[in-house]
Amino acid sequence: xxxxxxxxxxxxxxxxxxxxxxxxRNPNPKVHPLAHAREYQRALVATKVEKIYAxxxxxxxxxxSDGVSCIEACRFxxxxxxxxxxxxxxxxxDIPSRKTLIQLNAHQQMVKGVSFSRDGMxxxxxxxxxxINLYDFPQLLEQSNNxxxxxxxCYLSKGTLGNVDHNYQLPQFATAGQVVQxxxxxxxxxxxxxxxxxxxxxxxxxxxxxxxxxxxTSMDRCIILYDVRAESAIxxxxxxxKSQCLAWNPIEPLNIVIGNDDSNCYTYDIRKMELPTMIHxxxxxxxxxxxxxxxxxxxxxxxxxxxxxxxxxxxGFSREVYHGQRxxxxxxxxxxxxxxxxxxxxxxxxxxIWKVNASQKVGxxxxxxxxxxxxxxxxxxxxxxxxxxxxxxxxxxLPKYLMNKKKQRQEMKESKNRKLxxxxxxxxxxxxxxxxEKQQRIEQFIQ
Numbered sequence: 001x002x003x004x005x006x007x008x009x010x011x012x013x014x015x016x017x018x019x020x021x022x023x024x025r026n027p028n029p030k031v032h033p034l035a036h037a038r039e040y041q042r043a044l045v046a047t048k049v050e051k052i053y054a055x056x057x058x059x060x061x062x063x064x065s066d067g068v069s070c071i072e073a074c075r076f077x078x079x080x081x082x083x084x085x086x087x088x089x090x091x092x093x094d095i096p097s098r099k100t101l102i103q104l105n106a107h108q109q110m111v112k113g114v115s116f117s118r119d120g121m122x123x124x125x126x127x128x129x130x131x132i133n134l135y136d137f138p139q140l141l142e143q144s145n146n147x148x149x150x151x152x153x154c155y156l157s158k159g160t161l162g163n164v165d166h167n168y169q170l171p172q173f174a175t176a177g178q179v180v181q182x183x184x185x186x187x188x189x190x191x192x193x194x195x196x197x198x199x200x201x202x203x204x205x206x207x208x209x210x211x212x213x214x215x216x217t218s219m220d221r222c223i224i225l226y227d228v229r230a231e232s233a234i235x236x237x238x239x240x241x242k243s244q245c246l247a248w249n250p251i252e253p254l255n256i257v258i259g260n261d262d263s264n265c266y267t268y269d270i271r272k273m274e275l276p277t278m279i280h281x282x283x284x285x286x287x288x289x290x291x292x293x294x295x296x297x298x299x300x301x302x303x304x305x306x307x308x309x310x311x312x313x314x315x316g317f318s319r320e321v322y323h324g325q326r327x328x329x330x331x332x333x334x335x336x337x338x339x340x341x342x343x344x345x346x347x348x349x350x351x352x353i354w355k356v357n358a359s360q361k362v363g364x365x366x367x368x369x370x371x372x373x374x375x376x377x378x379x380x381x382x383x384x385x386x387x388x389x390x391x392x393x394x395x396x397x398l399p400k401y402l403m404n405k406k407k408q409r410q411e412m413k414e415s416k417n418r419k420l421x422x423x424x425x426x427x428x429x430x431x432x433x434x435x436x437e438k439q440q441r442i443e444q445f446i447q
Contacts, residue, residue, distance in 0.1 A: 039379055039383075040383055040386070043376075043380055043383040043386075043389060044383075044388065044389055046376035046380055047380055047392050049359075049376075050376075050380075051392060051393075051395075053359050054358035054359045055358065056320070056322050056354045056355045057324070057352065057353075057354060057355075058341070058354065058362070059098055059352075060350045061093050062350060063091055063100050063103075064083070064085045064091065064349045064350075065085070065089070066085045066086040066089070066349060067328075067348070067349055068332065068345030068346060068349065068350070068351055069085055069086055069110055069345070070083065070084045070111060070112065070114050070163065070332045071084075071334050071344075071345040071351060072115055072116055072334060073334045073335065073336055073343060074116045074120045074337070076116070076118070076119055076120030078336060078338055079096055080094065080116075080120070081093040081343060081351070082116065082123055084107075084110075084111025084112075084114045084125060085349070086110045086111075087110075088105065088106060088107035088110065088111060088129070089106070090102075090103075090104040090111060090114065090123075091104070092123075092137075092140065093351070098353075101141065102141065102144050104135075104140075105148060106127065106151075107127030107128070107129050107131060107133070108129045109127055109128035110127065110128040111125055111127050112127055112161055112162055112163055112164070113163030113165070114126075114164070115165050115173065116137075116166065117166050117171075118167075118168050118169065121136065121138065122134060122135065122166070122171075123135040123137055124164050124166055124173050126161045126162070126163065126164040126175050128160070130156060130159070131154060131157070132154070132155040132157065132164065132173075132183065133151040133155075134151055134152045134154075135149070135151050135152060136152050139152075153188075155183055155188065155190075157175065157177065157181065157190075159178035159200075162175065162203060162204070163175070163202075163203050163204065164176075165204055165205050165206050166206070167206055167211055168206055168211050170211065171184065171185040171186075172184050172191075174206065174214055176201040176202055176216060178195075178200045179194060179201075180193070180195070180201050180226060181194075182228060192231055194214075194226045196218075196233045196236060197220055197222070199218050199219040199222075200218065200219050201216040201219070202216075202217050202218065202219060203216060203217045203243075203244065204216040206248075207253055208250045209253035213225065213226070213227060213270075214226040214227075215256055217242075217243035217244065217245070217246055219242060220238075221238055221241060222236050222238050223236070223239065223243065223246075223258060223268070224236045224237075239260065240262065241260050241261040242260070242261045243258045243260050243261070244259050244260070244261065244286060244287060245287065245290050246258050246259065246290065247290045247292050248292065250294060252296055254269055254270055255267055255268065255270075255313075256268050256270065257280075257290050257292070257299055257313075258276075258290075259286075259289065259301060260286070260287060261287075262286075263285055263286060263287065263303070263305075264279055264280060264283070265280035265283075265299075265311065266278070266280070267279075267280070278313075279316060280301075280311045280315070280316055280318070281316060281317060282311075282321070283303040283307070284305045285303050285304035285305035286303065286304045287301050287303050287304075288302050288304055288331055288332070289301065289331060289332045290302075290333070291334045291335050293335045293339035294337055294338070296313065297312065297313055298310055298319070298339075299313060300333045300334075300335060302330030302331065305402065305405070306323060306327055306328055306329060306330065306346070307321055307322065307402070308321070308322040308342065308354065309322075310356065320396075321398070322342075322344075322354050323398070323399060323402075324352065326348055327344075327350075327352065328346050328347040328348040329346060329347045330344050330346045331345055331347065332344070339356060340355070340356055342354040342355075342356060380393070
């Protein structure tokens, strides 16, 4: 038989100055008549503090000697980024150290597009000199000091080239240009060519779900769908203005976002492309590039108006706008693989790194701080429709030229509506106001 000696103490004897005593709270709302007012005040303070500590800009990647024309984040490695410039130079960056890993004099003229393979082992680039270069990424890392490395394969196109996009599964890639071409690693010539009309295609992208489907935007204001299995184009939709870029939603691959010259982004469902399912407004100039996050809930757009905007995929207006005093026309944007950062390349020869959530802390967060952040976020969600909190959360500081341009566009819109209303009042029954574009397209579709 084994005996144990135990020590028995009361709660008062065990308490010390360092102990954290548990506070028991009665959840009965009658006992806490000021709970709603207290939570509102905390939500108001949390919204103001979020605006005060909003610092979205993290840093810039310097090194290019000409404007950045295209960038692409690696899908396999979160810390790698490839960029191309107007002088034909390609650089591969290490994001944590913000240094150039590899510098290549790849093309004699402007780099039109760069793309990583799905596994991150291959890099393909297209240039204005009608050449396409295929590089082996591990081999480039071994010989990082050599700026004149020979590519694994060099393909020559008969016509001008646009951007390039790599297939998600197969060792193939597609290029835009005078004709849409599909290339294979082992073939020196294009294995497929697509053409619909006489105008060239400015941008092509593979579908992330059905890798046999390619979407492109052409110079004649059209959006075209190509099927690799049928070796032909299957659908074409005309818009009012020319489109510069497009992006597929990785989670809902039936939806695509188109960046247009009328300063808007349009979301289309490829099953019914007669009408856009959503119009995203806020830019004041042509949209040059769009990119989806890996979660598919948001996308980022870069514009000629020197701003970057983050849109929820199902909202018509942007959630966030980023701009810099020295940032010029934004040519290309990309999301990081973890959807926490945004990369932008502009004409001022810099690649900038931004936070997706401007006030989010970067670094290690302990459990107590995480709980406090979640609590503040819950309070803001609870009172997000309050007029005062909504006004503070929505406000953004914009440059003077942006404010003047937005004011001018608003005055033009009001003037147009006023003229239409006066014409209808002065000539009742004789004047028929023009129908909105959406209503016209609906009637055409019904007919």
